[in-house]
Amino acid sequence: MMAKDWTPERLKALTPRERARLYENAEKAGSPAAGALMQMILDLGLALDDGTCVGMDDPLVVEMHRIVFSDEAHAAAAKAVAQGIAPMAVIDPMIAGKLRDRYGKHNMTTHTAGGFVADLMREMGYHDTGRRVTLPDGCVARSAKLWDRKIG
Secondary structure: OOHHHHHHHHHOOOOOOEEEEHHHHHHHHHHHHEEEEEEHHHHHOOOOOOOOOOOOHHHHHHHHHHOOHHHHHHHHHHHHHHHHOOOOHHHHHHHHHHHHHOOOHHHHHHHHHHHHHHHHHHOOOEEEEEEEEEEEOOOOOOOOEEEOOOOO
């Protein structure tokens, strides 16, 4: 089916599993129409999972990775460490703002995001202090690691 055959209402009526199958088929097709359909699903913020942990190749996780490793997140993370704040406290709202209800405990994406932030911090030369803190109200994730600059 072409993207023009799909409406937001029809896509919303599908189960997450059916949407995931449709998305995968569109990805395999690789045509401009299939790409438009994939983008429509993502733009609508529709779940592609059934509430279980999403796979690392899921478009949701790929988008989360892009957000966490963006220049904006790099700068925000460094500033957070300088202020004694967990980097996840500033990156979590970036993820939530883009992914809306597709991001959360229900599909373990907060856990995945925490892993991505840890990878980012190590890449930036920080080390885990061994301390966890509660994140501020408004964050989807509930807790996160504190990081400090490596010495020497």
